[in-house]
Ligand code: IPD
């Protein structure tokens with residue numbers, strides 16, 4: 001485990017150093033599928049650095065990475081990588097962006113790191129051993145009164161067609177008078193639930209690399225994560241609800257518009 005953890009932390013911090021070194025400068029930005037779904041040359045540099053570090057240590061492990069880097073091996077270990085989560089923020093020099101890396105074994109998340117170098121915040125969790133922010137143990141909030149909750153959400157680059165429009169759901173929360181923030185980085189949203197800044201987070205259509213690390217960090221901080229039916233969660237789910245546990249059912253009712 002020590003070598004796995006050391007590799008995870010080295011990959012995240014070295015990629016974070018790359019983000020920090022480019023943050024105030026200029027870099028190439030291009031568009032992916034969808035409107036304003038950006039990728040920068042820094043995403044690619046970070047991804048290459050993370051994969052290089054993992055492969056040097058564990059050449060047989062499977063890698064699932066957002067940009068170009070996925071590599072299947074017959075390994076029980078999977079590294080799930082978002083080289084920059086919050087790329088639109090990064091491209092606009094907004095310091096809410098991070099590196100996110102999760103490691104699963106036999107499809108159970110084992111380790112997760114989310115590192116925001118611009119705020120000097122490194123969130124880390126190991127299955128069964130708690131969640132930490134810069135080495136200090138963190139816990140979800142203890143708020144039980146849903147009406148006093150502070151929430152965060154995000155929106156997909158392309159609207160899902162099969163579901164209710166995410167704006168409708170957002171509107172229901174706002175009409176209840178609840179403060180709902182939109183930071184632009186799902187990995188940071190999850191970590192800020194884990195450390196109690198937010199009481200709940202929901203989003204449609206996230207990808208495994210957005211969630212892998214934050215998912216474990218929320219669980220290890222004592223939070224609850226599920227789909228919008230409250231069912232057991234996988235990082236491949238297309239509905240993500242993470243809360244302090246206390247307000248989970250009320251959030252499901254509002255998301256699903258149940259009286
Ligand atoms: C995005 C961010 C954003 C979320 C999007 C994601 P990216 O990831 O996590 O908060 O709303 O759905 O795709 O593109 O910055 O890696």
Ligand code: CA
Nearest residue numbers: 082085086210
């Ligand atoms: Ca992402």
Ligand code: CA
Nearest residue numbers: 066082084085
């Ligand atoms: Ca990304």
